[in-house]
Amino acid sequence: MPVCRLPHILALLALPTLWGCGQNKPVAPPPPSDASLAAIKDDGGAPRGALGHAIDALFDRESMGETEALVVMKRGSVIVERYGAGTKADTRLPGWSMGQCVTALMIGQLVSDGRLRLNESAPVPEWQRPGDPRGVITLKQLLQMRSGLRHVETARIGGGVEERESDRIRMLFLDGRDDMAAYAEAQPLEAPAGQLFENSSATPVILSDLAARVLSPDSDPGRRRRTVGDYLKNRVLLPIGMDSTLVGYDRAGTMIGAGMVYADARDWARLGEFLRHTGSVKGAQILPRRWIQFMLAPSPRQPAYGAGVWLNRAEPGADAPLYPATAPSNLFACIGEYGQYVIGSPDQLLTVVRLGQSDASQQRAVHDRLGELIALFPGGKR
Numbered sequence: 001m002p003v004c005r006l007p008h009i010l011a012l013l014a015l016p017t018l019w020g021c022g023q024n025k026p027v028a029p030p031p032p033s034d035a036s037l038a039a040i041k042d043d044g045g046a047p048r049g050a051l052g053h054a055i056d057a058l059f060d061r062e063s064m065g066e067t068e069a070l071v072v073m074k075r076g077s078v079i080v081e082r083y084g085a086g087t088k089a090d091t092r093l094p095g096w097s098m099g100q101c102v103t104a105l106m107i108g109q110l111v112s113d114g115r116l117r118l119n120e121s122a123p124v125p126e127w128q129r130p131g132d133p134r135g136v137i138t139l140k141q142l143l144q145m146r147s148g149l150r151h152v153e154t155a156r157i158g159g160g161v162e163e164r165e166s167d168r169i170r171m172l173f174l175d176g177r178d179d180m181a182a183y184a185e186a187q188p189l190e191a192p193a194g195q196l197f198e199n200s201s202a203t204p205v206i207l208s209d210l211a212a213r214v215l216s217p218d219s220d221p222g223r224r225r226r227t228v229g230d231y232l233k234n235r236v237l238l239p240i241g242m243d244s245t246l247v248g249y250d251r252a253g254t255m256i257g258a259g260m261v262y263a264d265a266r267d268w269a270r271l272g273e274f275l276r277h278t279g280s281v282k283g284a285q286i287l288p289r290r291w292i293q294f295m296l297a298p299s300p301r302q303p304a305y306g307a308g309v310w311l312n313r314a315e316p317g318a319d320a321p322l323y324p325a326t327a328p329s330n331l332f333a334c335i336g337e338y339g340q341y342v343i344g345s346p347d348q349l350l351t352v353v354r355l356g357q358s359d360a361s362q363q364r365a366v367h368d369r370l371g372e373l374i375a376l377f378p379g380g381k382r
Contacts, residue, residue, distance in 0.1 A: 032056055039082035044074035044350070046376035054373040055082060058354060063365050065339065065358030068093055069265035073273060073351040074377070078266065084356070092244055092262040093355040096336030101271065101295075102236070102247075103204040103257030104143060104308030106211055106228075108291035109235045111139075115214040118143075118294075122210060124185050137193045139210070142203055143307040144299035150190035151200040168201040172259065179252040181209035197302035204257035204308075212254055224253030239286040240274045242267040259336070265353050268342050272351035275309065275332065276344040296332055310335050323371040327380060339366040348379045 031037075032052025036059075043051055059067045059082065068087040072080035083089065095102075110116045118140045121127070127134040137147045151167045167187070170176050176183030184202035208228070216227040229247065232255070237245050244267045248260025263271075274280075275296070279287035295307040303313040304321055312331040314320040322333055328347040335341055339358035344351050352374060358366050374380050 039080050042079040044079045045378040050376055057369045065362040067356040069355040071265045071269045071353040073269050075349045090264050095261050095340050096259045098334040098336040098340050099257050099259050099261035100204045101308040101334040102261050103207050105236050106232050107207050108287050112288050141194050145199055146194050146197050146301045148189045148191040148193040149187045151202045180205045180250045181254045201258035208255035208257040221253030225249045228255050241270045269351050269353045272342040272344040276346050339363045348377050
């Protein structure tokens with residue numbers, strides 16, 4: 001082989017390597033969708049492109065289910081707002097178990113008024129009979145989900161399908177539906193009062209019944225509905241600014257504080273802002289600050305739960321409901337079935353709302369993507 005051709009041959013041998021380098025070059029991700037970019041009114045200090053991608057991820061139907069609304073507030077102003085198909089800004093959406101938080105606020109106002117007492121026995125007439133061990137259950141223990149009452153919240157069979165025998169299903173939809181408080185209050189103790197944490201949809205119904213008992217002069221269902229509804233509206237919802245909110249009642253006139261609370265996405269965000277501001281709106285203290293501090297303090301039997309609110313703490317060996325490894329320790333959330341979230345982060349001056357319909361596997365994905373979105377904002381990483 002003539003020497004003069006060697007450089008040309010070496011150059012040709014190098015070409016496949018050069019082509020391979022070009023093929024291995026990372027492909028840039030596509031830009032955020034127009035819908036997500038349009039949803040961003042202000043990036044709030046987050047990288048705009050990453051924020052757009054995080055919004056797109058939450059509206060990915062295959063992995064997240066149906067996200068009907070996403071609202072982000074920073075310093076009290078809406079900076080991100082996007083809705084799913086068929087949902088508008090004034091569409092009332094269910095919070096499911098986020099209703100526990102609304103119930104706890106109503107009970108706080110009644111305690112502030114002197115109508116109920118936090119550390120005294122809950123005034124359920126059936127529990128006050130001589131020798132009934134439930135008579136020692138306090139209002140505080142109910143609020144912190146440690147009453148000791150036997151309530152099976154969720155039972156599952158093969159394939160992850162919820163059994164019809166869970167107390168939540170029986171109370172809301174089957175034999176307990178006409179008088180949910182009677183069903184919930186009839187359950188026996190499974191543990192000494194105060195000793196066992198158990199998240200229970202029956203507990204906020206008991207609390208709603210206590211509110212009706214101290215507000216209404218008799219057991220007439222219509223009067224119970226009107227009296228509780230007027231009190232909740234005038235002392236809690238309207239002062240917060242939640243004027244779209246509707247609440248469901250059973251046939252006995254008891255507010256279904258376990259789940260039948262509907263509000264538009266901005267009103268759910270106002271709930272988070274109210275908690276973030278420890279009970280005040282534009283400088284006016286609506287509920288005593290100490291009550292909100294109580295709601296945001298850990299239950300003695302579950303550090304990740306306060307009173308109607310989940311906290312950013314982890315119980316040893318258990319899955320954390322929020323983000324203790326990545327988000328500020330004072331972050332909190334109202335959480336409902338099927339992927340409902342109102343998340344407040346005082347350190348970040350942030351409130352995030354996601355409403356929608358997700359199955360069990362999708363709910364985990366929603367949880368994780370919300371954590372990633374929150375981490376984009378200043379102060380979002382520990």
